[in-house]
Amino acid sequence: RFEYLLKQTEVFAHFIQPAAQKTPTSPLKMKPGRPRIKKDEKQNLLSLIVANERLLTDVKNGxxxxxxxxxxxxxxxxxxxxINGILADEMGLGKTLQTISLLGYMKHYRNIPGPHMVLVPKSTLYNWMNEFKRxxxxxxxxxxxxxxxERTAFVRDTLLPGEWxxxxxxxxxxxxxxxVFKKFNWRYLVIDEAHRxxxxxxxxxxxxxEFKTTNRLLLTGTPLQNNLHELWALLNFLLPDVFNSSEIYNLQLTNLLMLQVLRPFLLRRIKADVEKSLLPKKEIKMYIGLSKMQxxxxxxxxxxDIDILNSAGKMDKMRLLNVLMQLRKCCNHPYLFDGAEPGPPYTTDLHLVVNSGKMAVLDKLLPKLKEQGSRVLIFSQMTRVLDILEDxxxxxxxxxxxxxxQTPHxxxxxxxxAFNEPNxxxxxxxLSTRAGGLGINLATADVVIIYDSDWNPQVDLQAMDRAHRIGQKKQVRVFRFITENTVEERIVERAEMKLRLDSIVIQQGRLVDPNTSKLGKDEMLSIIRHGAxxxxxxxxxxxxxxxxxxxxERGEKKVGPDPGK
Structure with missing residues (x-):
């Protein structure tokens, strides 16, 4: 079965390779007079060439x-x-623009206006619409x-008449x-953040x-850290006739074979290789002490839960996870616990700062950043931390x-x-880390503060890339808050180790063993005990x-090489 697959990928690679060597058919590369075009198509093609020339030369709009x-x-x-494929460029390299250009090519050059469907996270709907207009x-x-x-009226008045x-x-x-969607014969089905x-x-x-589609395109900036079965699910969606059985993925495949299977379907570039005008981001870990209340x-x-610490109690996984979550809340701010904040009456005063180590450092850091003319993104996983930050x-x-x-659309x-407008x-x-990490462009900020780190390092990288993307004119500085001698130190260490492993694996064309990314009971206990x-x-x-x-200065001395590189 696997030999059959390899033969298939050789066939696909064979098709693609000559296509790149032929006279390019993209309007961007066309020579005058080739190919021949009917009169009624000339205006459409000309408008696309003009539009693309503007894209290539107009500095104002990028x-x-x-x-x-x-x-x-x-x-x-x-x-x-x-062939269907995966556009897997690193976050911030313009997958949206490349996709829109493809759909423009389909309409103006192939005379196939649609219908196309672009499926995206709710947080990026407006961004996609703006990019189409732009x-x-x-x-x-x-x-x-x-x-x-609203949906009923939209389906009746807009979708079914088909004037789009x-x-x-x-x-x-x-x-x-x-x-409703099953009624259409879709030309392109594009799924953004395709790891969903x-x-x-x-x-x-x-x-x-279930949808009837002619072509399918997946977009994901998250590097391939999926286990083999998850990868099979993506490939099965793209090419169900070829990847119609997951049994072969139970085999332990070698690096080169895995790379051969993927090569024809996947394009991935990283910022460091292609976007030379973008300065690399600089991450500084800020090690912070606990307040007396913390x-x-x-x-x-x-x-x-002292019995857990002494290995006397039953090590129930849910109980361990709960202890971990409570300790993480404590590292962020003790006011996340009922009864910790002085009151009633509840007042916003200096006690908000002095009772949390992270808030005390933030209160010193922000005036300095404001004085330097910087603008700041703060990410936390907990919406109640955002409530405290608002106060x-x-x-x-x-x-x-x-x-x-929970923010309405x-x-x-x-x-x-409002944040991106001039002056x-x-x-x-x-922003909450997961709600604010998808396709949102906030390149007018040049400082990112990770108030608390995510278990999955890719989530934090995505958050940083809201600022570190095309259009950023300054060097992006990332300040990662870590509470010393607590569970947070171990969580960050684990995330960095995972990131290093992922980058090695990707470079070698392998995929991560799913067992390495699971958090076991013993490891959870070790993290809870750390610093006790x-x-x-x-x-x-x-x-x-x-x-x-x-x-x-202390943070810069402790910082090691960037694990994301």
């Missing part, structure tokens, strides 16, 4: 880079050879979102309106497989925007626009009066 032109030609070659306004893009009445080329919608809408369908048994994955709460949490911003009179998973874009009064943008003795040793605050420059 320009189509060389590697993006190559990406577009690669996508066209897939289309010409009847780059190829002749593509009639419509957006399906809203409550039941591209329908942009979210994962949730596709599940709700599946019956890595489980072929998920509801979304099953539904998109030490008391940290001790209280550990004492409540802090109002108290210190910092202009801010906020975005989390319309408000998301209003906040993003904006918004100094800070606070240190916390028990004293009840005094570890927050120092040290100047912010000294804290930064």
């Amino acid at each position: 320009k189509l880079r060389d590697y993006q032109v190559r990406g577009l030609n690669w996508l066209i070659s897939l289309y010409e050879n009847g 780059w190829v306004p002749s593509l009639r893009a419509v957006c399906l979102i809203g409550d039941r009445d 080329d591209v329908c942009v919608t979210s994962y949730e809408m596709v599940i709700i309106e599946r019956a 369908i890595k489980n072929e048994k998920s509801k979304l994955s099953e539904i998109v497989r 030490r008391e709460w940290y001790t209280k949490i550990l004492m409540k 802090y911003c109002m108290w210190r009179n910092y202009g801010y925007c906020r975005l989390d998973g 319309e408000e998301r874009q209003i906040s993003i626009n 904006s009064s918004k100094f800070l943008f606070m 003795t240190h916390v028990f040793a004293s009840k005094e605050s570890e927050i120092t009066d040290e100047d912010i420059d000294a804290i930064l």
Whole structure:
């Protein structure tokens, strides 16, 4: 079965290779007079060439880079050879633009206006619509979102009459309106953040497989860290006739064989290789002590489950995870626990800062960044931390925007626009890590603060890339807050180890063993125990009066090589 697959990939590679060597058929590379075009097509083609010339030369609106032109030609070659593929460029390299250019090529050069579907996370719907209007306004893009009445009116008045080329919608809408979408014969089905369908048994994955489509394109900036079965799910979606059995992926495949299977279907470039104008981001880890109140709460949490620490109690996985979560909350701010904040009456005052080590450092760092003319993104996984940060911003009179998973669809874009507009009064943008990591462009900020780190290092990298992307003119600085001698130190260590492993694996064309990414009971216990003795040793605050420059200097000395490189 595997030999058969390899023969298939050789066939696909054979098709693609000559296509790249022939006289290119992309309008971007066309020579005058070739190929012959009917009179009624000339105007359409001319408008596309003019549009693309503008993309290549107009500095104000950004320009189509060389590697993006190559990406577009690669996508066209897939289309010409009847192959579906994965555009896996690193985050921030313009997968959206390359996709829109492909759909523009389909309409103006192939005379195939649609219908196309672009399936995206809810947080990026407006961004996609704006990009369509900006780059190829002749593509009639419509957006399906809203409550039941709005959707019913949209389907009746817009979708079914068919006066459009591209329908942009979210994962949730596709599940709700599946019956409507199944009525169409889709030309291109594009799925953004395609790792959402890595489980072929998920509801979304099953539904998109039911749609009638001619071509399929997956977009994902997340490097291939999937186990073999998850990879098979993506390939099965792209080419169900070839990858119709997951049994062969139970084999342990060698690096070279795995690379041969993937090569024809996947294009991946990384920023360091292709985007020379973008300065590399600089990450500084800021090691922070616990406040007196944090030490008391940290001790209280550990004492409540002291039998676990002494290996006397039953090591239930859910119980261990709960202890870990409580300790992480304590590292962020003790006010996340009921009864910790003094009151009633509840007032926003200096106690908000002095009772949390991270807030104390933040209160020293932000004035320095503001003085330097920087603008800041703050990411936290906990929306209640964002609530505390909001109180802090109002108290210190910092202009801010906020975005989390509960932010209504319309408000998301209003906040993003308010932050990005020239001479904006918004100094800070606070986001929940997972809600703010997908396709959102906040390159007007040049400082990223990771208030608490995610177990999955890719999530934090995605968050940083909201600022570190095309259009960024300054060097992006990332400040990662880590509470010393607590579970946070071990969580960051584990994430970095995973990132190093992933990068080695990707470079060699292998895939991560799924067992290496699972968090076992013994490892959880080890993380919980880390620093416990240190916390028990004293009840005094570890927050120092040290100047912010000294804290930064200490962080720079401790920082090692960037594991993401």
